[in-house]
Amino acid sequence: MTPQTGNSPEQDQRFARTPMKTYSLMELVRGVSPMVEKGPDDTIFSFPMVALLELILLIGTTLVLVIFSLLRDAPLEELANPDVVTNPAKAPWYFMGLQELLLHMHPLLAGIIFPGLVILFLIILPYIDVDKSDAGRWFGTARGPKWVFFTTLYTVVMQTALIIFDEEVGLRGLGAASPLILQVIGPLLFGVLLFGLPALFVRRYHPTRREWMLVLFTIILASAVVLTISGFLFRGPGMHLYAPWNMPGGYNPWSSL
Amino acid sequence: MSSFIQSVTQSRVWKSFFRHGWPDDELNRSLIMTTNIFFHLHPVKVSRRSLKATYSFGLGIIATILFLILTVTGTLIMFYYVPSTESAYQNIVHLQTRVPYGQLMRNMHRWAAHAMVLVVVLHMARVFYTGAYKPPREFNWIVGVVLLVLTLGASFTGYLLPWDQLSFWAITVGTNIAGYAPLIGDDLRFILLGGVEVGQNALTRFYALHIMVIPLALAGLVSLHIWRVRKDGGLAAQQAAEEPLRFEQEDA
Numbered sequence: 434m435t436p437q438t439g440n441s442p443e444q445d446q447r448f449a450r451t452p453m454k455t456y457s458l459m460e461l462v463r464g465v466s467p468m469v470e471k472g473p474d475d476t477i478f479s480f481p482m483v484a485l486l487e488l489i490l491l492i493g494t495t496l497v498l499v500i501f502s503l504l505r506d507a508p509l510e511e512l513a514n515p516d517v518v519t520n521p522a523k524a525p526w527y528f529m530g531l532q533e534l535l536l537h538m539h540p541l542l543a544g545i546i547f548p549g550l551v552i553l554f555l556i557i558l559p560y561i562d563v564d565k566s567d568a569g570r571w572f573g574t575a576r577g578p579k580w581v582f583f584t585t586l587y588t589v590v591m592q593t594a595l596i597i598f599d600e601e602v603g604l605r606g607l608g609a610a611s612p613l614i615l616q617v618i619g620p621l622l623f624g625v626l627l628f629g630l631p632a633l634f635v636r637r638y639h640p641t642r643r644e645w646m647l648v649l650f651t652i653i654l655a656s657a658v659v660l661t662i663s664g665f666l667f668r669g670p671g672m673h674l675y676a677p678w679n680m681p682g683g684y685n686p687w688s689s690l
Numbered sequence: 691m692s693s694f695i696q697s698v699t700q701s702r703v704w705k706s707f708f709r710h711g712w713p714d715d716e717l718n719r720s721l722i723m724t725t726n727i728f729f730h731l732h733p734v735k736v737s738r739r740s741l742k743a744t745y746s747f748g749l750g751i752i753a754t755i756l757f758l759i760l761t762v763t764g765t766l767i768m769f770y771y772v773p774s775t776e777s778a779y780q781n782i783v784h785l786q787t788r789v790p791y792g793q794l795m796r797n798m799h800r801w802a803a804h805a806m807v808l809v810v811v812l813h814m815a816r817v818f819y820t821g822a823y824k825p826p827r828e829f830n831w832i833v834g835v836v837l838l839v840l841t842l843g844a845s846f847t848g849y850l851l852p853w854d855q856l857s858f859w860a861i862t863v864g865t866n867i868a869g870y871a872p873l874i875g876d877d878l879r880f881i882l883l884g885g886v887e888v889g890q891n892a893l894t895r896f897y898a899l900h901i902m903v904i905p906l907a908l909a910g911l912v913s914l915h916i917w918r919v920r921k922d923g924g925l926a927a928q929q930a931a932e933e934p935l936r937f938e939q940e941d942a
């Protein structure tokens with residue numbers, strides 16, 4: 434029997450003072466342990482450094498917000514009146530990309546299908562690009578920054594051109610009359626063009642998955658930014674394009690923030 | 691003075707609040723992180739690399755801070771606001787002209803709301819371009835996508851509350867977009883507005899969503915999101931510091 438320890442019998446059984454087993458080395462296996470092939474860990478205690486940084490961000494954000502709020506008042510127009518339609522009638526700025534898109538195509542495409550596809554893309558993205566060797570690194574690969582830069586440039590030019598083309602000429606101006614072509618087929622073709630051109634171009638350089646995602650995400654993000662700015666800043670009465678500083682009727686797009 | 695401080699920090703009341711000593715050694719710096727509910731969202735130790743301003747730009751933290759500011763200023767505004775089409779607009783005018791610092795409160799609430807949408811989008815872009823959505827962070831990325839949608843929802847529902855021309859027509863235009871969904875579109879819009887057009891029912895629903903449903907969901911999911919950053923091994927910058935890139939390994 435084990436010597437008297439003052440422990441309960443179960444404790445003595447499990448953590449016996451004099452174990453009856455012996456242990457010996459049976460085999461060497463190759464494997465990864467947490468510290469294999471890693472440099473000295475470059476970590477510091479969260480307290481106080483992280484707490485201090487967060488405090489600085491808290492004070493800084495509050496300060497900027499208070500100063501801005503002292504300088505600019507939130508807008509307040511007349512009492513809501515369902516009988517008097519404002520011209521233009523705009524959604525809040527973060528939905529102006531959608532409202533801009535609605536000007537160019539069938540509402541089902543602009544309001545439901547395209548935004549739905551973007552959300553779907555965001556959700557499945559981490560399951561498409563799973564190679565984690567370049568996680569936590571800005572733009573991933575050596576050519577990443579260049580690709581993102583040129584994709585942004587291309588998208589801004591292309592998207593702006595498409596918006597102006599539709600305003601000034603449009604498919605109608607080219608002789609199309611059927612709603613199916615004007616509202617669905619035409620916009621879909623332009624969409625294929627927008628994504629297809631860069632895809633054809635970068636394919637020759639055998640992109641990694643990360644690089645494919647960089648190009649795809651950048652086209653979507655830059656398009657959203659251009660559409661939002663166009664809708665918010667450049668659309669005036671009748672939702673036509675004007676220079677923001679030269680709107681008819683003294684309309685000021687900034688006053689709707 | 692120091693004996694006074696000592697008698698306070700040695701007292702049973704103090705010790706029942708804080709279960710560790712002054713955080714100036716490694717043990718107590720660990721304990722302060724693990725025994726405090728706010729700090730517990732953080733890891734005990736972080737890599738230097740993940741603290742570099744040019745890695746995260748602090749955008750997630752700033753989004754969290756803006757959410758907190760919105761909660762405080764929003765609560766103050768609630769003291770003066772009744773969500774009725776009869777009084778809402780007058781309440782806002784009253785808040786701006788009669789309540790001390792009322793205009794400032796409203797300004798801060800509005801600008802912080804816009805800023806939060808902007809900052810959350812920028813945060814998503816930073817997470818994307820640093821490849822921080824990759825395993826094991828897939829789930830946290832998806833939590834983020836839900837947070838983005840909730841942030842937009844919070845801002846949109848708040849937009850109606852002043853009940854001026856701007857609110858009325860923006861919500862009319864915005865909810866029309868929901869109406870375009872095939873089959874369920876009209877029903878969706880009807881459920882959102884509690885009717886076929888923007889009126890008292892819409893104001894009631896948007897108010898309930900804006901002050902209760904969405905903030906609660908946000909508070910819960912933001913906590914989950916930040917805690918999950920810790921459970922996934924800190925920011926992804928950490929990983930990059932530990933695991934050399936594939937081509938660097940090949941070079942070696």
Ligand code: HEM
Nearest residue numbers: 746748749750751753754814822831834835837838925926
């Ligand atoms: C209410 C909105 C949000 C809040 C308050 C928030 C908060 C945070 C915080 C505090 C961090 C820690 C690092 C940092 O500050 O950057 C973080 C990291 C992260 N966030 Fe968010 N976030 C929000 C929205 C999003 C969105 C929209 C996404 C993506 C769709 C996202 C995905 C992530 C991921 C994957 C990480 C880990 C990043 C890394 O390991 O480098 N978050 N978030």
